[in-house]
Amino acid sequence: MRKLTVPISEADIRALRVGEAVSLNGVIVTARDAAHKYMIENFVKTGGNPPATEAALYQELKKVLAGGVIYHCGPVVQQTDGQWSFVAAGPTTSIREEPYQADVIAHFGVRAVIGKGGMGAKTLKACQDYGAVYLHAIGGAATFIAESVKEVLTVYKLDFGVPEAFWVIRVEDFPAVVTMDSHGGSLHELIKEQSAQKLTELIRG
Amino acid sequence: MQDLTEAFVELIRRASTQLPADMERALRKARDQEEPGSAAQGALDTILKNVEMSRARSSAICQDTGTPIFTIHYPLGVSTRALADQIRRACAIATERSYLRPNAVDGLTGKNSGDNTGEDFPTMHFEEWDEEGIKVDLILKGGGCENVSTQYELPNSELDAGRDLEGVRRVVLDAVHKAQGLGCSPGVLGIAIGGDRGTSYLKSKRLLLRPVDDTNEQPELAALEQRLLEETNQLGIGPMGFGGKTTVLGVKIGTLHRLPASFFVSVAYMCWANRRASMRVIGEEITYA
Secondary structure (H helix, E strand, O other), X not given: OEEEEOOOOHHHHHOOOOOOEEEEEEEEEEOOHHHHHHHHHHHHOOOOOOOHHHXXXXXXXXXXXXXXXXXXXXXXXXXXXXXXXXXXXXXXXXHHHHHHHHHHHHHHOOOEEEEEOOOOHHHHHHHHHHOOEEEEOOOOOHHXXXXXXXXXXXXXXXXXXXXXXXXXXXXXXXXEEEEEXXXXXXXXXXXXXXXXXXXXXXXXX | OOOOHHHHHHHHHHHHXXXXXXXXXXXXXXXXXXXXXXXXXXXXXXXXXXXXXXXXXXXXXXXXXXXEEEEEEEOOOOOHHHHHHHHHHHHHHHHHOOOOOOOOEOOOOOOEOOOOOEOOEOEEEEEEXXXXXXXXXXXXXXXXXXXXXXXXXXXXXXXXXXXXXXXXXXXXXHHHHHHOOOOOOOEXXXXXXXXXXXXXXXXXXXXXXXXXXXXXXXXXXXXHHHHHHHHHHHOOOOHHHOOOOOOEEEEEEEEOOOOOOOOEEEEEEEOOOOEEEEEEEEOOEEEEO
């Protein structure tokens, strides 16, 4: 298993191939549907000139996302004496972010996206163009994965709701598998093609 | 009638944190059948470890604690309005205790209600029955697998699927192929044949309450369940869509009367985290299964 430490260098990303197991260490940030829409509207479409109310968050996100990692996850959280912790935190379905992900990778210099189910052609191309990978975590393994979330550093946009907020977390030995690499390889495309052939056999005889 | 709010909280806790024994057995069997050292076996190992940890810590198996779908059987004279109030209150308490993630957002604005209650949320179906006491079945149905659930209308020329069991077989295979790993395979399929669009979907979900390893009482449906179980697994999609021998753990088929003009086939795809629990109340005694 290859160990990756955030921020991740382009060389480390280019060395990864589909099928490789990795363990991730460092500070990452959760973002899903509302967060991606927000980033596109406020940061990408404005060419990096967000409205004044969003400028401070933009600076914070730039720091954590340069060479950083986005995790498609809406956690179950707990707050004790003001300190948040993650109770259950598996990945959510990534394909919903397909319209946004490539632009977010390009804009912030994101090196890895963690989720489940894989992503499409536009994201795969962004992985090639900018040196990024898609990491697949085990869907539903929420208590197990929450074990590797050692600390919740902060949360942004909690008004989006708990699942949709940006949670900045420190992870140790977060387990995932590379299913889309920076060389155009996608396990999801491969399985889809192979199963399509089998489907045709089963239906047409 | 006694206040059952805390009993409903316990029902939710059990559903969210304890995978039913039949599901766990099916996952273990699947794990042993996958190639040693494969990504498929690795995924199932992680899943099984997670199931054990969640049960031991009373924490959610999956962070998407889903739509809570309650089916309540009650005898004559019980107030369904009182039960509905208690169930809604129980959902809010279970959210505070982190058994549920705040999962109900406004249909239009997306604003989270914060406590798993809202317009028609949680889902409740009330049915009066002749037996003693109350029985409540709960399913927690996650969003990933709900998004790949689907409905076909037969005939379907694209799949050359007619209005017969062969047609049903073809559209179900197509649905599982389209789902790939997105519904958190290995999944369980509830398949309703007939009804209108609404009742058909409802029935497909209710079939998920059947034990994963039971056998359909109708021989022709039992045969199709077995055949679809084998054939969906031949697709090779595997756990999480990583490729492998296990794509589906169970197939459950049921029928409804329909209009002559309509022939719907609804496929409820349930993820491996097939969270369901039941509760029976007779007098003061409350039991769970």
